[in-house]
Amino acid sequence: MAGGTSIALGDAEAIGLRLVAEGRFPTLAEACRAGLRRLADDARFVDRLVALGEEGLASGIDDGFDIDAFVAETGTAA
DSSP: OTTOOOOOOTTHHHHHHHHHHTTSOSSHHHHHHHHHHHHHHHHHHHHHHHHHHHHHHHTOOOTTOOHHHHHHHHOOOO
16 A cells, blocks of 8 residues: 555554653554554454354253352352
């Protein structure tokens, strides 16, 4: 991509510039890319949680599950 992309960061620019000044990133562009990678990771994590929740709901209810026995066995408070 010739020329790159220009975006307005608003108040977030000050945060990015502070991270650069602290030496955490070499440039503001690198700080922005790291933020976008984090957002992508978070989105994948949420997508996986939703998929697992849907899988759990689709599996139905186990009528044989005994919560009291589970708590006693694992020491986990219900």
